[in-house]
Amino acid sequence: MLLRVIAGLSRADGGEVWIAGTHDPTAEGWGRRMAYLGPDPGLYTWMTPIEALHLSGKLLNLPPDDTARRVERAIEWVRISEASASRPMSRGGVALQQRTGLAAALIGDPEVILLDEPLRALEAHERSRLLKLPGQRRTMIFASRYPASEAGLVAQVAFLREGRVELIAPVGALDRAKLPLSHAGIAALAEMKAAGANGRNAASA
Amino acid sequence: MIIRLALHELWISFRLLVLLAAYVGVGATVALLPGPLSTILVRLASGAAAAMVVGAAIAAWALSRERTLGRAGWLATRSVSRATILVGWFLSLALVSMLGLLAAGVLGWLTASASVARLDAFAFAMTFGAIACCALALLALGLLVGARLRPSAAPLVAVAASVAIAGVAWLAAPRIPNPIAALAQLPELASPISTAVQGAGASLAAAAALLLVARFALDRVDL
Numbered sequence: 001m002l003l004r005v006i007a008g009l010s011r012a013d014g015g016e017v018w019i020a021g022t023h024d025p026t027a028e029g030w031g032r033r034m035a036y037l038g039p040d041p042g043l044y045t046w047m048t049p050i051e052a053l054h055l056s057g058k059l060l061n062l063p064p065d066d067t068a069r070r071v072e073r074a075i076e077w078v079r080i081s082e083a084s085a086s087r088p089m090s091r092g093g094v095a096l097q098q099r100t101g102l103a104a105a106l107i108g109d110p111e112v113i114l115l116d117e118p119l120r121a122l123e124a125h126e127r128s129r130l131l132k133l134p135g136q137r138r139t140m141i142f143a144s145r146y147p148a149s150e151a152g153l154v155a156q157v158a159f160l161r162e163g164r165v166e167l168i169a170p171v172g173a174l175d176r177a178k179l180p181l182s183h184a185g186i187a188a189l190a191e192m193k194a195a196g197a198n199g200r201n202a203a204s205a
Numbered sequence: 206m207i208i209r210l211a212l213h214e215l216w217i218s219f220r221l222l223v224l225l226a227a228y229v230g231v232g233a234t235v236a237l238l239p240g241p242l243s244t245i246l247v248r249l250a251s252g253a254a255a256a257m258v259v260g261a262a263i264a265a266w267a268l269s270r271e272r273t274l275g276r277a278g279w280l281a282t283r284s285v286s287r288a289t290i291l292v293g294w295f296l297s298l299a300l301v302s303m304l305g306l307l308a309a310g311v312l313g314w315l316t317a318s319a320s321v322a323r324l325d326a327f328a329f330a331m332t333f334g335a336i337a338c339c340a341l342a343l344l345a346l347g348l349l350v351g352a353r354l355r356p357s358a359a360p361l362v363a364v365a366a367s368v369a370i371a372g373v374a375w376l377a378a379p380r381i382p383n384p385i386a387a388l389a390q391l392p393e394l395a396s397p398i399s400t401a402v403q404g405a406g407a408s409l410a411a412a413a414a415l416l417l418v419a420r421f422a423l424d425r426v427d428l
Contacts, residue, residue: 042275059283
């Protein structure tokens with residue numbers, strides 16, 4: 001839900017979203033500096049992947065030449081075959097839609113990519129390959145029910161409870177505490193950190 | 206861009222054909238069933254009202270599906286504002302409805318003008334223009350419902366709300382200017398142009414208000 005709030009798809013109960021020093025979610029603010037990919041890409045499935053990507057570039061106001069170059073690069077990255085790229089996505093299944101959704105998210109070359117249970121229809125090794133995104137200066141934020149499947153992709157883990165961030169820690173902290181990269185492991189690390197902080201507070205008092 | 210997308214989506218899902226057929230079917234039915242002028246006008250008016258209700262249901266269903274299938278969300282994450290999505294759908298549905306109404310009006314006029322009794326062409330055109338404004342108001346109502354409810358409920362609620370509003374407007378005529386009632390009673394009206402202008406104004410005001418509420422509703426819903 002937090003990623004959907006940041007992406008502007010859901011409304012927050014309170015507060016404001018600030019990204020890169022601005023809370024303007026329009027194209028003039030951080031709208032084009034960020035991309036969101038959810039479990040269902042929400043594409044028009046009567047379109048071909050190429051049409052969907054060109055539309056994506058057009059909506060982001062990219063020049064046509066630049067869009068064509070980016071579409072070619074993105075199609076190559078997500079490995080959509082020439083035949084699949086030029087027939088409606090409705091004939092290609094969910095995996096093709098998810099590959100196209102990722103390509104559409106990359107078209108604008110965003111600085112921040114929000115990934116909400118992405119590419120679940122793909123095989124694990126292909127999913128990992130695709131999510132090791134090309135380019136520099138990219139921040140990816142994952143929301144995952146299966147954190148273990150994101151091993152090797154994430155540098156930090158965060159734990160949220162009742163709408164509050166209880167923990168942000170490097171993945172290495174789990175290894176040091178001999179905890180698995182799982183919900184239970186991250187929750188246990190959050191408990192340990194909280195207990196440690198309480199202990200320090202009690203000692204200083 | 207959004208209008209083209211919406212039109213293509215309507216075309217591919219056959220909703221465009223249903224909406225056009227609803228309006229053209231009214232004109233065709235009136236043309237095929239002979240009768241006195243008063244009967245022709247009552248058939249034309251009630252048929253147009255039914256087609257407008259179909260339009261409201263399609264509008265509700267279309268916007269609700271756009272939300273629940275994540276397409277509106279996909280557009281929103283590409284920096285397309287929710288208001289633009291709403292206006293795009295409104296204009297595309299309005300375009301199809303106006304084309305359908307034009308066809309129904311022409312067929313209705315050809316049938317009505319062939320009757321023995323005389324009918325003022327300008328008054329007929331003005332009244333049909335006012336009916337077009339009513340159709341816009343019901344499309345806006347449908348979009349308002351579609352902005353909040355799920356696809357399974359949205360068309361039913363849109364139909365119920367449209368029928369309720371049409372019923373109240375019918376009963377309240379002539380205190381509230383009602384273009385549908387005006388068309389049914391066109392030969393007897395003392396000042397049909399004035400009634401049509403008042404009806405068009407009231408309908409456009411309602412359409413604007415409903416679109417504004419729909420915009421706020423869409424702003425507050427999850428995409």
